[in-house]
Amino acid sequence: MNQITGIYFDGRHPLGAEATLIWSGPEASLCATNGLARHPLKGLRISPRIGCADRFISFPGGGQLQCKDADLLDELPQEGKTEGIVAWLEARRGMALVGIAVIAVLAALAYFQGLPRLAEYAAARVPVSAEREVGETSLRWLDGHGFFKPSTVGCGSQYELRSDFRRLVRGLPLEQEYRLVFRDAPTLGANALALPGGIIVITDGMMKLTASPDEALAVLAHETGHVELRHALRHALQDSAVGAAIAAVTGDASSLTSVVAGLPVALAQANYSREFETEADTYAFELLRSRGVSPANFAEIMARLEKDHEGKAGAAGFLASHPPTPDRIARARAASVGLDSPQAAPGPVPWILWSSGSDCPDGAAP
């Protein structure tokens, strides 16, 4: 015979009364000061164990007995069939340690392997044209809000680079999607960017730093890598997933930490950015080699970019969130072994003709 004492609430009044549940075999009796009620044991339901909190036993008539947790309550019919397993795990210190280890391994696997592969797989199934609208909207927004001004690169020079670029991307899977855009963007400095949908923007600041069309082409090859490898979409997917995962881990405390949770998210995302940059570099070197252009051009322009940035506050634009420049230069040089090096120029050589205000069309084809 087992018995447990608790407080009985009838479900209609918020006042409880002390009562004792006694059970043996298939029958249970509830004894209170005002009487005794018999129930078949299988009609009872007991709430799952959670820590050392009180348990609640429901009776067929709607009443409920609240009592301290005890091992003998395991004999009663449980409300949730599987929660007992979870409660068993939760009660063990060793399991907590195992849990931490498993979480660490799973998180690392997901972060370094699962997520990037999943994003790559998903991105490959979304046509670039689906991103076109967003890219166009972004460009219009940047144009409309003063971030972008018309380029002052002369039409002839634009035409020259456009035809070089066409040759660069000829035969690539996304050849038809590319659109090269020249813009003067004082706030972005020397920069080049790949907007969603195959739009590649190169700034006048960047053009000014290049000593030859091949150097500009090297920069464009890097952006081509971003487009071909679908980095914009993969980046967006991975960032959202990382944000969601961190929110899930600290979710309980989200109202207290939402501001600080941004920091680890940003760090985790910056790491992805660096990986994408390295990937785009590797792609660019291959592409340049296959077109007979030495990747050393990339090293030249990178070195000049870095020199240009020295003395200025922080590393902005093309250098920010990128791998350390010396590494990139070294990799570019290593990739150019066996090809003629570009003529070492002491500084920017004016290969570009500038115009006062450009009236060159933004056409899709040069």
Add this chain to the structure above:
Amino acid sequence: MSSTDPAPPEQGENLKPEAPRPGQPTELKLRFDGTASEYFRIWVVNLCLTLATLGIFSAWAKVRKKRYFYSHTVLDGTPFQYLGQPLPILKGRLVAVVLFAIYYAASHFFTSLLPVVIAAGLVIAPWAIARSAAFTARYSAYRNMTFSFTGDYRGTLRATYWLGLIPIIATGIAFQTSEVVAGGTAAIVFGIAFAVFGILFPWWLARFKKFLMSSTAFGGVSADMNITGGQLWSIYFRGGLLIAAGGVVVGGTGAVLVGVSHMPSYLAGALGLASFYVGYVLGYAYIKAASTNLVWSNTTLGPLRFVSTLRGRGLAWLYLSNAIAIVASLALLTPWAVVRTLKYRADHMQVVLDGELTAFSGSDTSSVQAAGAEVSEVFDLDLSL
């Protein structure tokens, strides 16, 4: 807590508060008696299972955690009880994921569809709010009696879009992002919408909170809350001043530091950002504490009154130390932060019984068992994440 409090009663004692003599309200002790080490084990196991099942277990995990929080929140010797079931929560999460995916696709790929999606979202929102409030109320129980939420779609719609405030800000944003209107006009419309929203927000919030409170009932008695937008407005105004003052002090100090000590500008920038964060947290904590106090101290539930005594400084310290602990411990101290926050909240809330608990009386549908029977209902889902 006032110093005249009697020693905390043992759990299980004090079942029937002594019949109060007229004019002699009794305090019902509220406490949170969960411990960080116990909750840590629950948190780890559930997080682990959630990750291992790619998030599916999260619904079960939510139930486990909610059960823990509720059953360790003890009012007058009796713990609360959480009755939510995992499947409706999983269902709600799937719906939320689908809705989010639609929004994501519209904002990333099909931007021309975005206005339609946002409009649909505005229509669905009151429904989601009402469903979630009903779910939470229905599956929260105390002394074998569940709470209930009586707000319907119409009432929620009216409370949510009172003064047309949300549509105003939505219009502003639509103008801001649209390309049809010239840049200048869009900026003006957005500015006006934002200003109107900013000024009227406290009145809207007061009304919305009043709606949520007065639609919640326990034992046949609806809660009642009376605060005015003006009261909230002065809280927000003072909180805003705190944040602004923080910004000015920080900016000034930063400028002096750069000027005097020739500190590198990025270091001064980082320092400035960190101290701005402190100012922001102070302002935020003040607003949170003052508005929570205001709301609860003006709320009654039948014979029950509430006195909330949160302090801005106390909350700010709690936020800051929690944030530092969580980041420094790679999130391992999250359970500790959660438990101490819940403890803090419970310690700063007094429940006063001015009358008799018998004012509450249950019905056929309010007992815990009746709540479990409705799980199969199609729209019984929890959209609150």
